[in-house]
Amino acid sequence: MPLPQTEAPGRLQAELMSRGLRMTHQRRTILSVVETAKQHLDASQLLRRARRLDPRIDRVTVYRTLALLKRHGLVDELDLMHMQGEKHYYERRPQRDHIHMACLRCGKIMEFESDLFDRLKGQIQRDCQFHIVVTRLEVGGYCAQCRTSSSS
Amino acid sequence: MPLPQTEAPGRLQAELMSRGLRMTHQRRTILSVVETAKQHLDASQLLRRARRLDPRIDRVTVYRTLALLKRHGLVDELDLMHMQGEKHYYERRPQRDHIHMACLRCGKIMEFESDLFDRLKGQIQRDCQFHIVVTRLEVGGYCAQCRTSSSS
């Protein structure tokens, strides 16, 4: 039974170095935070965690590193339906795209993979002759718990 | 042959009035701008157009009216992959959801409807027991023209 995507720690770092980018102490720190995150983090949460490992990291460096990772397709930027403020959230780009569902009542974020989604992307590429680089499918609504517990 | 969604002008206004909301001069003006827009407009573009019809409209009123329309599900808010700045774009909520494709090179926005997308939403509701209120599927990539003309 194959391991479900061996999330090798240091993978991001290896990717960047293989592209000839300088590996600074700050970048290493930020990459490790991104790699070990269990939830979706925004830039200021990332900064706080990075500073616990190296207090002299500046927020500008976090933004610059995130921009770098985005440019190289190593992280995806999410809005999560802008449920609080306009900040963005980040996650390592997964091997297979998934959908983000945000419960408008409890704020929970759920992820969902689907063959239909993969087929839809294929259809877009074919029917629209559009070369897809990045997709973002976000859904707002009410989760099973919130649907039954009182509202809606 | 049925008309493809008679975009009756004044429809938004009628919707809001039927919900018991006060119809002010400013709201009427902003609604008419939203209804007659041929492209996706951001808040400041909406303000400029509204001011051509009534110069004493304030930008705060535009934001408030957009929030109102969003709350009532009458407009959708788009990010269009944040290609320039973090502003949002608005469009009347269509009868059938569609996908927005943004060309990362020329900036063109394309729309696409798909049965697969409708089926995917159905699958989400069923498999995740999630009651969908709003969806946003945005795709970034390269359009047919930009793919062939020089870069890839």
Added chain:
DNA sequence: ATAATGTTGCAACTCAGTATCAAAAAGGGG
């Protein structure tokens, strides 16, 4: 080690969107 080049921290800035609050306008009842 040294030099060339890329990266960082700091501070100042931009820009979209929000909060507050007194003044003005809607709409219902007489």
Added chain:
DNA sequence: CCCCTTTTTGATACTGAGTTGCAACATTAT
């Protein structure tokens, strides 16, 4: 038609995410 209550508005000040410019500093190749 006018008054009264309630909602809406405009002005202003503010917030908060993200960016820019630049001198000082770290990284990598030599």
